Amino acid sequence: MNRKLRAFTAAIPNPSQGSGRRTVDLDDGSELVYVPRFLPPDRSWTWFDYLDKEIPWTRPTIHVFGKSYLQPRDTCYIANKGLPVLQYSGYKPPAYSWDDYPPLKVVLQAVHEALPGSSFNSLLLNRYKGSSDYVAWHSDDEKLYGPTPEIASVSLGCEREFLLRKKPKKVTQSMSLQICNLKDTCQTSSVGATTQKGKRPKESHLDQHSFVLKHGSLLVMRGYTQRDWVHSVPKRAKADSTRINLTFRRVVI
Ligand SMILES: O=C(O)CCC(=O)C(=O)O
Numbered sequence: 001m002n003r004k005l006r007a008f009t010a011a012i013p014n015p016s017q018g019s020g021r022r023t024v025d026l027d028d029g030s031e032l033v034y035v036p037r038f039l040p041p042d043r044s045w046t047w048f049d050y051l052d053k054e055i056p057w058t059r060p061t062i063h064v065f066g067k068s069y070l071q072p073r074d075t076c077y078i079a080n081k082g083l084p085v086l087q088y089s090g091y092k093p094p095a096y097s098w099d100d101y102p103p104l105k106v107v108l109q110a111v112h113e114a115l116p117g118s119s120f121n122s123l124l125l126n127r128y129k130g131s132s133d134y135v136a137w138h139s140d141d142e143k144l145y146g147p148t149p150e151i152a153s154v155s156l157g158c159e160r161e162f163l164l165r166k167k168p169k170k171v172t173q174s175m176s177l178q179i180c181n182l183k184d185t186c187q188t189s190s191v192g193a194t195t196q197k198g199k200r201p202k203e204s205h206l207d208q209h210s211f212v213l214k215h216g217s218l219l220v221m222r223g224y225t226q227r228d229w230v231h232s233v234p235k236r237a238k239a240d241s242t243r244i245n246l247t248f249r250r251v252v253i
C-alpha cells in the first residue's frame with residue numbers, strides 16, 4: 001500500500017473525549033445518540049471528496065402507489081456478500097462491495113468502536129446535491145432490519161437539519177406501513193398525522209426533535225425509534241452545497 005493510501009485508510013483515534021456525545025431518551029424504549037465531533041474534520045473532507053468522486057451514485061426512479069418519481073437525492077448501496085436483496089419503494093439497489101471503497105471500512109470500524117456490540121453489515125449512502133434534495137418523512141422499518149434496528153448515520157459536508165416526529169398514537173399498522181412507503185414522495189403536511197376526524201393532533205415539544213447534522217457527526221437511532229417515530233431531512237434553501245450521508249445498518253434476516 002502506498003503512503004497516500006495508508007494515510008487515507010489509517011484507523012482513526014477513538015473520539016470519546018471532547019466529542020460532545022449525548023444521549024436523548026425518546027421514551028417507550030426509543031433512544032438517540034448524537035456525537036457532533038465524531039470524525040476529525042480534515043480527514044472527513046478527504047473522505048467527502050473521495051466518496052463524491054468514486055462512489056457510483058445513481059438517482060433512481062422509484063414507484064409508489066402506481067406512480068413513478070425520481071428519488072430526490074443520489075444513492076448507493078454497499079453490503080456484505082450473501083445478504084438478502086434490499087427493496088424500498090419498488091427499487092432494488094445493486095449491492096457493491098466494501099472492498100472496493102477502503103475508506104468506508106475505516107469509518108465502519110470507527111462506528112463499531114463508538115457503539116460496542118454493534119455489527120453493521122450494510123450501508124446506504126445518500127448524496128444531497130443542494131437545497132432541493134431531501135428525504136421525506138419515513139421510518140427505516142423494513143422487515144430485514146428486525147424489530148429494533150440500530151441505525152448509525154454519519155454526515156459529511158453541508159450541514160442539514162434532521163427532524164424526528166413521533167407517529168400519532170391512533171395510526172393503525174396498515175396506515176403506518178403507508179407512511180413508511182411514502183418515503184420519497186410524501187410531503188410533511190400529508191404524512192398521516194391526522195385523527196379519525198381528519199384533524200391534526202396537537203404535538204407536544206417532546207414529540208419532535210431537531211438536530212443540525214454537522215460535518216463529521218454521528219447520529220444513532222435505536223430501540224423502537226423506527227416503530228414509533230418518523231424522520232426526515234427537509235429541503236432548506238440555505239443548504240446549497242453537497243452533503244453526503246452514510247447510514248450503517250444490520251440486515252438480520
Ligand atoms: O440523510 C440523512 O441524514 C438521513 C437519511 C435517511 O433517513 C435514510 O437513508 O433512510
Ligand SMILES: [Fe+2]
Pocket residue numbers: 138139140231
Ligand atoms: Fe431513514
